[in-house]
Amino acid sequence: MFSEIAPLLIVVVAIVLLLGLIMWLKLNTFVSLIITAMVTGILLGMPLSKIIGTIETGMGSTLGHIALIFGLGAMLGKLLADGGGATRIANTLINKFGEKRIQWAVVAASFIIGIALFFEVGLVLLIPIVFTIAKESKVSTLYLGIPMTAALSVTHGFLPPHPGPVMIAKEFGADIGQVLLFGFIVAIPVTIIAGPIFTRFAQKIVPEGFTKTGDLDSLGKQKSFKIEETPGFLISALTALLPVFIMLISTVVDLLTGSPENPKGILGFISFVGEAGTAMLISVVFAIFTMGISRGKKVNDVMDSLTNAIYPIGMMLLIIGGGGAFKQILIDGGVGKTVEQLFTGTAMSPILLAWIVAAVLRLALGSATVAAISTVGIVMPLLETSDANLALVVLATGAGSLIASHVNDAGFWMFKEYFGLTMKETFLTWTLLETVISVSGIIFILFISLFV
Template identity: 70%
Template sequence: MFEMIWPLITVVIGIVVLLSLIIFLKLNTFISLIITSIITAILLGMPLEKIIDTVETGMGSTLGHIALIFGLGAILGKLLSDGGGATRIADTLIQKFGHKHVQWAMLIAAFIVGIALFFEVGLVLLIPLVFTIAKRANISQLKLGLPMVVALSVTHGFLPPHPGPVVIAKELQANLGHVLLYGIIIAIPVTIIAGPLFNKIAQKITPTAYEREGDISALGAQRTFTDSEMPGFGISLLTAISPVILMLLSTVVQLVTGHESATNGFESFIYFIGTAGTAMLIAVLFAMFTMGVKQGRKNADIMDSVSSAIYPIGMMILIIGGGGTFKQVLIDGGVGDTIAKLFEGTEMSPILLAWIVAAVLRIALGSSTVAAISSTGIVLPLLQSSDVNVALVVLAIGAGSVILSHVNDAGFWMFKEYFGLTVKETFLTWSLLETIISVSGLVFILILSIFV
């Protein structure tokens, strides 16, 4: 019996070790993940000479697919930001909706921008705008900011080309186009529930939070654009969602024809441009023109945006790779097989189990991306004997990986400091909205599973 549960005990020990290294010893997350992976492998009884091979395999297999998409995604976001496209999208929507519905305008703007920009980048870009609009409209900064962070968090957890959904889809061999299509269907109602609807409830739960004055001085001087310096709304919107359009086009053709692989030249072309890597590359080249050349920017200036987009994500790429090593150790060490045996014959939905695993790891580890990647190593063996829609399992892991952000998550502290909240107020706003995103996401995924 002890031998049966030892792999599970090892996972718990590994998580405790990881938390101790990061929280108490203040060790870098990437280094902590590698150390934890090696210790976990030893505890699982893996041969010492095989451990580093497993670490390298995990790192290589994870980054081999995501590095291209992650890098191109960062470049697209930076071009959209530096070219004024993101600001144009937000400004136009706020003007169209008016002060009365300004939070809906910010929600939609953040959702569109969030497709192209990673969470932290979108937050840094949009928060100054939130503060400016809030002051102009004489409303609470948090009332406007909460829907904004909801939209960014939902796109981060559910939609490619964000790293979490892309890595999970790759590890579980899910069709990325299907993940994107189902993700959008689920993301829209989840964003509305956790954004404007929860905003009304939060104002009653913690009214003091909506009276706070935030501080964004740490962000430094923010670039402002004149109207003539920004591209048009239509071209900005098209640039932001161009990779989504290409990937969805490929998915729609697959669904209409029923052909997973191309049977003629037309399908070959559509599937080629709809592949995540190709779609992102086309979007970046398009953005270089619309956000650069068309705006009269010099080539050197455009290339500066490209270069500066890559530097900040270097450590994030390593952390994702580190999560991949931990995942590989769990697979090679037999943890996934152990869980598969424990749940053999169970009636529990693989979707629900995937969500639970990701949620537990998220609460323990803090990082949604690391929690998502680690979950795949546990969930993968369960899918071998199941006919569940794998794209929905990907989304379930994504939903679980955003639950209950608290003190071990950088996003918790960013939200607290930017909006000037107390720890209690941050729990009652940020932590609660992340949990609502996670739980409502699971509910809509289970509903969708009835039909697909």
């Protein structure tokens, strides 16, 4: 029995080790992650000759997805900030919604943006705007940051076209339209619960976190503007949301055409342009004109903004890569197979089983997408003899894959570094936030299952 659960116990030991290195020995987070990944690989019985290769693979796969988006997103944010666009957007939202309802403005904007963008892209894109709004409305960055990340995380876990829901729906044979419909029914109340409502609770349990201004250094030096010096709201909003529009158009076309595997001609071009990296690059070029050249700025000054956007994110990229390395060690070390064996042969409801399996995999492996996709193989045999609604099984898998994000998840480190939090504060805000999303999500899903 012990040998069967040993990999899960090793995961617990690894997490304790990581926390000890960071919180007690005060080691650099990236160094701590790499040390923990190596020790975990050894404890899991991986050949010593493969541990470094696995770490490199984990860093490469994580940064391969994030680095391009991260870099271009930082540039777009910096151009918006230095060109005055972020200030104009912030002032307009404050004036339209009023300072008392500014949280709801952020929730609405984040939810809309989150439908089309990957979590990391949306976070990088919205952070400069949220920081500016917080500064202009004189509230904590975390007060707006929690609702923002709640909306982004909910759309990432529940709604197509995000990779998790789409891939799971295809594997289960679920109707993507039903997934989208039920997904919206679940996502809206969950976003409200995990956003504005949870923020009030978080202010009571981590009051010190709400006194911090966030890591503004990660966005570079911020400029101050008089409102008359800034570009118009429409052009500022278009510049900020251009990648959303581009990717949304591509997504709609994919849904209408059935997402062919190797699209050619005009469909191939739309698919290429709709890729996150391409959309961000086009948006950066557009911002160079709207936030720089068209406002009479010299090209050299605009290029300085791009250069200055990259310097501060170097360590954050390494930390995220380190989280990816740790995740890959857990995957290659067989932790996923251990979870699969634990749930083989169960007679539990597929909806509840999908949530539990995805939750355990999320805790063990870190990546929400990996946890969701890995759950498919475990739950699939049970669906053959069940009449459970497949769209709800998809959503339950997505809900489980969001639970309790911690040190083996890139999102944990992004949230911590951006908002300048300690490890304890990050656990009591970000980790708890993700848990609220997951638990409230499965409650709504089970309630819907009573009627469909």
